Every structure is written in C-alpha cells, then in structure tokens.
Amino acid sequence: xxxxxVNAVSDDWLALRRALWPETTEAGHRAxxxxxxxxxxxxxxxxSRDDRGVVGFAEASLRTDYVNGCLQSPVVFLEGIFVAPxxxxxxxxxxxxxxxxxxxxxxxxxxxxxxxxxxxxxxxxMHRAVGFSETDRVVYFRKEI
Ligand SMILES: CC(C)(COP(=O)(O)OP(=O)(O)OC[C@H]1O[C@@H](n2cnc3c(N)ncnc32)[C@H](O)[C@@H]1OP(=O)(O)O)[C@@H](O)C(=O)NCCC(=O)NCCS
Numbered sequence: 387x388x389x390x391x392v393n394a395v396s397d398d399w400l401a402l403r404r405a406l407w408p409e410t411t412e413a414g415h416r417a418x419x420x421x422x423x424x425x426x427x428x429x430x431x432x433x434s435r436d437d438r439g440v441v442g443f444a445e446a447s448l449r450t451d452y453v454n455g456c457l458q459s460p461v462v463f464l465e466g467i468f469v470a471p472x473x474x475x476x477x478x479x480x481x482x483x484x485x486x487x488x489x490x491x492x493x494x495x496x497x498x499x500x501x502x503x504x505x506x507x508x509x510x511x512m513h514r515a516v517g518f519s520e521t522d523r524v525v526y527f528r529k530e531i
Contacts, residue, residue: 500518
C-alpha cells in the first residue's frame with residue numbers, strides 16, 4: 387500500500403468524494419477540489435493505492451477557528467475519509483490518518499480533530515483504534531427566517 391499526497395483534481399478523487407458525500411453535486415465536488423488544490427498550505431488530500439489503483443482518500447484542513455473539544459489552535463481537522471469496501475480492515479484508514487498527522491506535525495500542529503455521524507459506529511471504532519478520543523456530542527438545528 388502506498389500513500390501519496392494529491393495535488394491535482396482527478397476522476398479518482400471525484401469518485402471517492404461521490405461515494406462519501408453522494409448528496410453533493412458534481413459541480414460542487416469539482417469546486418471543492420479546485421479550492422483545495424489551490425491552497426496547499428491550508429488543505430491536504432492523500433490517496434491510498436494498492437496494485438489495483440486508488441482505494442481510499444483522506445482530506446484535512448488547517449483550522450484556525452475554535453474546534454469543539456480541542457485545547458489548542460490551530461488544529462488539523464480530518465474533513466473526510468473513505469476506503470473502498472473491498473479494501474477495508476487492512477489498515478488503509480490508519481495509514482491515511484498517519485499521513486495527515488505527519489502533515490500536521492510538519493506545521494507544528496499538535497492536535498488532530500475529526501467528527502462522525504452519531505450512528506456511524508464503524509467510524510467511531512476506527513477513530514478510537516487510531517488514537518482519537520471522543521470529546522463531545524452535538525445536535526444541529528436550523529430555522530427558516
Ligand atoms: C471508517 C473507514 C474509513 C475505516 O477504514 P479502514 O481502512 O477499514 O480502517 P482500518 O483498516 O485502518 O482500521 C483500523 C482499525 O479501526 C477499527 N475499525 C475499522 N473499521 C471498523 C469497523 N467496521 N468495525 C469495528 N472496528 C473498526 C479496527 O480496530 C481496525 O483495526 P483492525 O482491523 O486491526 O481491528 C471505512 O470503513 C469507510 O470508508 N467507511 C465509510 C466512510 C466513512 O464512514 N468514513 C468516515 C466518516 S466520519
């Protein structure tokens with residue numbers, strides 16, 4: 387398995403994003419990817435490859451706003467992570483998060499933050515297994531005005 391940093395928009399990246407965030411339009415994904423590659427000081431994207439190609443990705447951002455549960459600022463936030471079903475439970479997510487951690491440490495950042503939906507128990511288990519600890523649970527609200 388190889389981990390490499392992504393520096394260009396690609397169909398592989400689009401396919402992984404669509405799998406993780408199917409509610410976002412293709413135009414939305416393309417705009418997000420373009421913004422990320424245009425600002426490599428703030429965003430980092432990593433692919434995991436095996437002999438059949440790209441099997442997973444992680445996106446991270448440097449966050450200077452307050453991030454729930456964190457003790458320092460800035461922190462690096464794991465914005466998204468996805469591993470193709472056939473490649474799961476082989477350490478791909480752990481390796482991607484290690485790469486995110488290396489990128490963060492290289493910036494002098496000492497905390498990684500992340501989130502997961504309340505019912506995504508696989509993700510909770512993965513986060514704990516790679517060293518995250520749970521800090522908070524929140525409920526989002528909206529109101530038409
Ligand atoms: C969550 C996800 C990224 C994990 O990827 P992965 O490559 O399978 O994870 P790893 O193999 O690196 O797992 C590392 C450890 O995390 C834990 N873990 C991972 N998946 C788990 C699961 N489904 N159930 C229980 N524990 C799990 C295990 O302790 C595992 O080590 P082990 O396999 O030696 O027991 C993957 O299941 C996925 O893409 N899910 C759909 C997208 C998603 O939910 N993304 C996260 C959004 S917040």
